Amino acid sequence: MSASRADAIQYAHKNQERFLDLLKEIVAIPSVSTDPERVGDVRRAAEWVADRLRRLGVDQLQIMPTGGHPVVYGESMKAGSGAKTMLVYGHYDVQPAEPLELWESDAFQAQQRGDYLYGRGASDMKGQVVATLCALEAVLSAGSLPVNVKFLFEGEEEIGSPNLGSFIASHKDLLASDFAFNTDTGMLAADLPTITYALRGLAYFELRVYGPSKDLHSGLYGGVVHNPAQALCELVAAMHDDQGRVTLPGFYDSVRSLDAEERQELSRLPTTEEFYLGQTGVSALWGEEGYTPSERVGARPTLEVNGLYSGFTGEGSKTVLPGWAMAKISCRLVPDQDPRQVDAQLKQFIADHAPKTVRCEVINLVGGTASISDRRSEAVQGVARALEQVWGKRPVFRREGGSVPVVAQFQTYLGIETVNFGFGLPDDGVHGPNERQHLPTWYRGIDAIIHALYNLGEG
Amino acid sequence: MSASRADAIQYAHKNQERFLDLLKEIVAIPSVSTDPERVGDVRRAAEWVADRLRRLGVDQLQIMPTGGHPVVYGESMKAGSGAKTMLVYGHYDVQPAEPLELWESDAFQAQQRGDYLYGRGASDMKGQVVATLCALEAVLSAGSLPVNVKFLFEGEEEIGSPNLGSFIASHKDLLASDFAFNTDTGMLAADLPTITYALRGLAYFELRVYGPSKDLHSGLYGGVVHNPAQALCELVAAMHDDQGRVTLPGFYDSVRSLDAEERQELSRLPTTEEFYLGQTGVSALWGEEGYTPSERVGARPTLEVNGLYSGFTGEGSKTVLPGWAMAKISCRLVPDQDPRQVDAQLKQFIADHAPKTVRCEVINLVGGTASISDRRSEAVQGVARALEQVWGKRPVFRREGGSVPVVAQFQTYLGIETVNFGFGLPDDGVHGPNERQHLPTWYRGIDAIIHALYNLGEG
Numbered sequence: 036m037s038a039s040r041a042d043a044i045q046y047a048h049k050n051q052e053r054f055l056d057l058l059k060e061i062v063a064i065p066s067v068s069t070d071p072e073r074v075g076d077v078r079r080a081a082e083w084v085a086d087r088l089r090r091l092g093v094d095q096l097q098i099m100p101t102g103g104h105p106v107v108y109g110e111s112m113k114a115g116s117g118a119k120t121m122l123v124y125g126h127y128d129v130q131p132a133e134p135l136e137l138w139e140s141d142a143f144q145a146q147q148r149g150d151y152l153y154g155r156g157a158s159d160m161k162g163q164v165v166a167t168l169c170a171l172e173a174v175l176s177a178g179s180l181p182v183n184v185k186f187l188f189e190g191e192e193e194i195g196s197p198n199l200g201s202f203i204a205s206h207k208d209l210l211a212s213d214f215a216f217n218t219d220t221g222m223l224a225a226d227l228p229t230i231t232y233a234l235r236g237l238a239y240f241e242l243r244v245y246g247p248s249k250d251l252h253s254g255l256y257g258g259v260v261h262n263p264a265q266a267l268c269e270l271v272a273a274m275h276d277d278q279g280r281v282t283l284p285g286f287y288d289s290v291r292s293l294d295a296e297e298r299q300e301l302s303r304l305p306t307t308e309e310f311y312l313g314q315t316g317v318s319a320l321w322g323e324e325g326y327t328p329s330e331r332v333g334a335r336p337t338l339e340v341n342g343l344y345s346g347f348t349g350e351g352s353k354t355v356l357p358g359w360a361m362a363k364i365s366c367r368l369v370p371d372q373d374p375r376q377v378d379a380q381l382k383q384f385i386a387d388h389a390p391k392t393v394r395c396e397v398i399n400l401v402g403g404t405a406s407i408s409d410r411r412s413e414a415v416q417g418v419a420r421a422l423e424q425v426w427g428k429r430p431v432f433r434r435e436g437g438s439v440p441v442v443a444q445f446q447t448y449l450g451i452e453t454v455n456f457g458f459g460l461p462d463d464g465v466h467g468p469n470e471r472q473h474l475p476t477w478y479r480g481i482d483a484i485i486h487a488l489y490n491l492g493e494g
Numbered sequence: 495m496s497a498s499r500a501d502a503i504q505y506a507h508k509n510q511e512r513f514l515d516l517l518k519e520i521v522a523i524p525s526v527s528t529d530p531e532r533v534g535d536v537r538r539a540a541e542w543v544a545d546r547l548r549r550l551g552v553d554q555l556q557i558m559p560t561g562g563h564p565v566v567y568g569e570s571m572k573a574g575s576g577a578k579t580m581l582v583y584g585h586y587d588v589q590p591a592e593p594l595e596l597w598e599s600d601a602f603q604a605q606q607r608g609d610y611l612y613g614r615g616a617s618d619m620k621g622q623v624v625a626t627l628c629a630l631e632a633v634l635s636a637g638s639l640p641v642n643v644k645f646l647f648e649g650e651e652e653i654g655s656p657n658l659g660s661f662i663a664s665h666k667d668l669l670a671s672d673f674a675f676n677t678d679t680g681m682l683a684a685d686l687p688t689i690t691y692a693l694r695g696l697a698y699f700e701l702r703v704y705g706p707s708k709d710l711h712s713g714l715y716g717g718v719v720h721n722p723a724q725a726l727c728e729l730v731a732a733m734h735d736d737q738g739r740v741t742l743p744g745f746y747d748s749v750r751s752l753d754a755e756e757r758q759e760l761s762r763l764p765t766t767e768e769f770y771l772g773q774t775g776v777s778a779l780w781g782e783e784g785y786t787p788s789e790r791v792g793a794r795p796t797l798e799v800n801g802l803y804s805g806f807t808g809e810g811s812k813t814v815l816p817g818w819a820m821a822k823i824s825c826r827l828v829p830d831q832d833p834r835q836v837d838a839q840l841k842q843f844i845a846d847h848a849p850k851t852v853r854c855e856v857i858n859l860v861g862g863t864a865s866i867s868d869r870r871s872e873a874v875q876g877v878a879r880a881l882e883q884v885w886g887k888r889p890v891f892r893r894e895g896g897s898v899p900v901v902a903q904f905q906t907y908l909g910i911e912t913v914n915f916g917f918g919l920p921d922d923g924v925h926g927p928n929e930r931q932h933l934p935t936w937y938r939g940i941d942a943i944i945h946a947l948y949n950l951g952e953g
Contacts, residue, residue, distance in 0.1 A: 254896030437713030
């Protein structure tokens with residue numbers, strides 16, 4: 036270990052208590068982005084982050100307006116043109132804390148109990164933002180930054196980042212980097228350092244099936260009119276075959292296949308059949324034949340029914356033949372599927388399968404592409420080595436089933452891949468009451484980011 | 495025509511204005527059975543009916559308590575033991591009039607406009623009850639009743655007759671008759687006298703499909719858990735084959751088949767494909783292959799989805815993998831299906847088809863048997879002849895798709911068939927605003943009941 040690296044780690048260890056105080060400071064700012072009454076608090080959180088960056092000597096520091104909450108931008112390019120430039124992404128907004136009565140301590144007065152710090156945002160993701168800022172402080176205390184760094188902190192992640200895509204698209208030069216660095220994806224367990232190298236995309240639809248022009252009496256008309264709720268069920272049922280494969284035409288055509296090496300890597304994940312049985316309470320799993328649970332969730336596309344509605348849904352009985360029926364249907368996409376193609380595939384499926392006895396409408400509500408990073412890239416390997424340096428074991432490489440749109444946006448607009456990791460744990464209770472950060476993992480995380488900065492500088 | 499029959503008809507024609515005033519009187523009593531604040535009005539309507547029966551010299555007159563609104567009973571057995579006894583059924587309660595602002599005149603102040611009398615209950619079925627009472631008055635004015643008559647007027651039809659079945663079952667001797675007489679089923683058109691000789695039964699269920707123990711994130715779990723909304727759709731879709739037949743095991747085993755003569759009779763009905771297309775606004779009908787629309791609705795059993803619910807049904811998108819899904823499913827039954835057998839058939843179907851990846855529950859909410867009357871019986875033929883005497887054409891014989899539980903209850907508890915007819919029309923707006931009775935049809939109806947009473951006395 037180089038002298039400066041060792042100094043930085045030592046500095047971080049000495050300052051753990053002060054670092055924790057910094058986290059408590061920003062947790063105390065209730066930056067709930069969805070709450071119109073919290074606009075000022077969201078702004079205060081942006082200013083808090085900007086103030087920390089200022090103390091680190093960051094250049095070009097700006098709180099930049101968007102159509103909604105602002106973006107905090109800054110950069111430190113002193114490592115020079117020979118060094119790589121990383122784009123540190125994070126969000127300083129949080130989910131609402133309600134229902135407040137379920138919190139054992141004040142959501143916005145972080146409280147340490149045992150190994151945990153409790154408070155809204157302690158894990159998602161103020162904890163990760165502060166860990167990154169503290170790691171940078173430690174490295175700067177021991178010398179200069181070994182890499183160039185640009186910072187992009189947004190305040191709208193918890194409301195779906197409605198303004199971030201256009202911000203990135205309109206600031207391509209400012210944000211130009213070699214790779215992005217996102218600590219929002221967490222670890223599978225406290226002893227299992229995790230890099231998430233792929234995220235699924237999303238194509239979300241509402242399918243409406245219209246039958247008679249109004250609700251009818253099921254006795255007087257049942258038998259001559261195609262019940263639209265039944266027709267909807269028939270269409271939805273036909274969207275999978277008996278091997279659990281999605282039957283939209285061409286759905287798998289552009290799906291990138293898994294090779295033996297990647298399947299071997301995914302088999303190291305703890306997301307086994309037993310894991311999912313325990314997490315979900317079902318008696319048997321389901322899914323596409325020929326793939327493991329980790330592969331089905333991370334590396335294979337799926338089609339889900341998110342909601343159903345038709346006719347009478349109250350208590351008891353009402354003999355109505357509904358005039359229409361609705362399903363919310365979404366596909367999780369993997370590289371190289373295009374949500375616009377999936378939209379066309381669903382519409383083609385409906386054109387092929389809908390009977391002439393009903394009328395169908397497909398409304399496309401959301402579309403986002405999947406993202407994937409090369410596990411062998413210098414950036415990913417630099418972070419992987421850092422995690423191994425701290426945990427003493429090689430991280431697992433995970434393909435995550437959910438979607439993080441910003442990662443796809445970096446890929447689309449800036450042409451860069453993202454290293455996704457972080458120090459949140461599955462049982463942190465993010466978005467719920469009593470959110471917490473596991474502090475031993477958090478301190479290790481700061482050490483890991485320090486190592487990563489040096490590793491990436493050497494890369 | 496006998497002298498007394500001619501006298502009775504003449505009396506009815508002379509008294510049309512007074513008869514109409516009687517109908518206006520009872521319409522003015524807002525006997526809304528579902529409204530707890532109207533208990534006194536419902537009682538007043540019962541007393542009004544009892545008062546009319548008293549003026550007709552009826553014996554054994556009683557307002558009899560039930561678990562809810564009372565039953566009005568009376569009898570006139572003076573035709574002697576050689577004559578038939580008919581059980582006149584009717585209900586003196588009405589649907590609520592709300593939304594009141596849609597009425598063009600006060601719902602409970604009957605107003606004549608053109609050929610119609612507007613008011614709640616003018617058609618359903620105070621109009622029919624008063625027509626019967628007026629016809630009896632006319633016959634009595636011309637001599638004695640040619641048949642024995644028992645009267646059973648209930649006050650809970652519009653809330654599903656919750657107490658009538660047990661009342662009938664516990665008063666079998668009192669109600670013992672040769673046949674029942676129900677004027678609540680109306681005509682298909684003003685120039686089309688109609689006898690409804692069969693009504694479908696009902697078996698109503700809630701099917702619940704349970705998946706994971708709670709709602710899951712569709713990205714993190716989509717692909718390994720059988721989505722219960724999808725599983726529900728798969729089950730519902732499998733409940734019909736591609737000929738539109740219901741696939742519950744044994745569903746058709748006890749269905750009484752149609753012979754050529756009955757099919758010929760049903761082919762006279764105006765409920766053609768064009769009729770249903772016009773009524774429903776669909777571009778193509780649907781149903782069991784090999785049967786006409788009239789047969790599908792009246793003489794064949796069906797399975798309908800009355801409601802669907804699962805997961806997220808609001809505006810926009812929510813990426814939830816629902817924990818459960820629900821369908822309201824009901825079967826319309828025909829003779830000789832038993833709703834308890836259909837309950838067993840649905841449970842067997844679920845046992846046969848439900849995958850082990852979900853858990854299913856079938857809740858039986860309603861069960862009622864179908865009913866059918868012999869079209870060749872003396873009672874039906876006596877009424878049919880009466881309708882022909884007034885309209886100058888043979889009535890059509892209809893199998894109606896809906897259910898009238900009291901008809902099945904008379905069959906079950908008293909062992910008697912019912913002659914179902916009446917003088918309401920399809921466009922009377924029953925249960926809605928501006929309910930009305932077509933008065934030329936109503937006056938013809940009074941004449942027809944007079945003829946029927948004489949015909950049945952001759953039978």
